[in-house]
Amino acid sequence: MRGYKYLFLLPGLLVLVSIILFPLLFTIRVSLSGWDVNQPGLNWIGGENYARMLSDNRFWEALARLDVMAIGTVLLQYVLGFALALLVWRDIRCKRFFRVLFLVPMMTTPVIMTVIWRTIFSESLGPVNDVLNRIDLPSVPWITDGAMAFISVMIVEVWQWTPFMFLLLLAGLLSLPREPFLAAAIDGAGPIRTFFRVTFPAMAPISISALIIRFIEASKILDTVYVLTSGGPGTATETSSYYIYIRGLRDFQIGYASALSFTYLVIMIVTLTIVAKLLARVLLVRST
């Protein structure tokens, strides 16, 4: 009888192995090879790629840059997404229209939208600098200055993905029970007090989920960087995934890029696990 149980599980297990475990194991195997433009195939070079990675400052700098970018963009998305969700949660006019409108950026193709943003940020011909000049403000080097380019990438990311945060948080708000709000109103709590004492704590579980999902997505940022800045100026906007792309698909250092990818995956799993625990501790403890 027990054998039948495993037989029924077999199709699911096979799918799991083929689409998740095999690529992962294959990546690990490739990372232990010298597969390169010059050396096709899976020869065995042990941990050479990992040793090389340890002294690859560009990779570690890209990782640090990614951390700042991911934390900055996701927190901004959370604040803005929450604000927008609160706005349309209330009974306001044209509520349905705004709910759809706020989702539009998320529904657009990231590469196409980044091309449009690149045009908007164009320092010669873009509308932003034109508007600034018309009100006697100086042009901003949106893409050619390292710090500004970093901020420009963040702006595009926030614009594109705030709607995702909005969607999840709005769903959370709509699912909240009415009783705590009625109780708070009876106790004379104002809107700010109600938000911090009732709404925000009640939204803690969904907030954690939304933040974690977005952290995972933000840590993979590639298309925005690729189209907007190509990682430049210098390496000012080069993130881990873009750097791995360069090493793997431009330079065709498949073995080394696999080592970088696997290391990056491990770092992300550990980091996001810690972040999830911390968020749970901070937000959930507060809500109870």
Place this chain on the structure above:
Amino acid sequence: MKKCTFLLPAIGVLALSFSLPVRAEDGIVDYSKYGDYAKYGTVKDVPGACSYEAIAKKHYAGRTLRIIAHAVPVLGEPADLHAKQFADLTGAKVDVVHVPFGDLFQRVMIPFQTNQEAYDVLFYGSLWIGDFHDFLAPVPKAYQDVSGMRDVTKTHKGIATWGDTMLQYPVDGDRHYMKYRTDVLENPEMQARYKAKTGKELRVPKTWEEYNEVAKFFSGWDWAGDGKPHFGSAEVTKRDDLMFSAFISRVAAYAKNPNVKGGFFFDLATMEPQVNNPGWVKGLEMFIDAKKAFPPGGGNFGLGDEIFSFGGGQALMSYSWDDAFIQATEPGNPIRDKVATSPLPGSNEVWNRVTKKWDHFDIPNQVAYETWGWTSAVAKLSKNQDMAFDYLCFFSNEANASVDLKIGRFGINPYREAHFKSQYWAGAMDWSQKTADNYVGTLNWIDKSNNRVFDLRVPGVNQFMTAMAAGVSQAMAGAKTPQAAMDEVAAEWRRIVDRIGKDKVREAYANVVALEDNER
């Protein structure tokens, strides 16, 4: 029914004749089925082994030709157009896969390395021959003898050749040169203004120092009289967007010493990278200095931005591939007939890596940079090599090449002797004779020059170039000094050479040096 079967071939021929892309009565190519290409002028089939007439006699019905090409329109559009025509002529099924440039290398290389017969015909950057040569089928002698191929210039045949074997089928020719606005540099009022301010004559720059000086003078004010500020120089500066080619253009004047043989990127004897020698560093310093003359955002210009900036009239000067010049000369462009070309500026001081001293040249050392362009090849594993070579032969026949050259977005540039004659451009392109003479003069100067640099056509060229672009970009951004940045690039190049194998890189690099040193 049986009685009627003898009619079937006749019906087939009749049906085919209605869909043939060339008119039977006068041999004029009929583009009505394929798009609005007829607006670029009438093209007549040119008799020969690759002509419409000859290819129509081939029968490839029931066979499929698989092609990989760059995304539309650059190269992708002509690949598509001629694939459809080829299919109509021969009955073959032709599948064209379009890939963005950033993915093209790996999409070609992975099937090669894994022994998959994924594509028959490959269109790609000619600088990758160092990586691809083991996987390409040699161009058969019969195709090397067709009229179109015989007319390919010696330089471009050299680019298509690895060792003594022609592996790439030439479909394009590229070089870097300078473009400038004649309505400014030849304007007496501007010349007087420049002299009053600098005490120097305003002329077409012969050195990069002069180029930067003129560019800076003409930056930030309205020298075009259209009420907008204009700028001195538009250059390709975006990392990983062909900036490495712009940098080589600038460096060659300082680091390619005509009296020193045996390598520009490396010393062929020792395989020691030269990228951090004083000549290269000086080139980088001048690149950085030119930032003062860039339009806003010019520090992050890709090739498209450079084309638009010069071709759109924003910048006084520019240098790179033909595209910006072709755009500037298109009918309807306000700066048409106000632009001209010149060889890349040079330098009076050139680094000698043997004596470790600067050599002085009274006449500036102007170097011809025969940069990479599009090329094509047939995969060695292809089972359709006959059809694949016929397609390439057809793609580049004289009639097709003449229309492809006229359409700027196609990215096809001169590579045959016929293209180096001013009558060709004055006639086919409707340019003024002066513009045509000037353009062809520059092309010929480059093609006939004995002081040339080529791309680093060795295994792992992308690794070398991305390392170089990263270093240059960091210096341009002010994150590192030029010397420190190039020292890092040299260190990275040594590591790449060690990984790939010094002998292997040297053997490949010897092919490049043979071209540079005019030994081939």
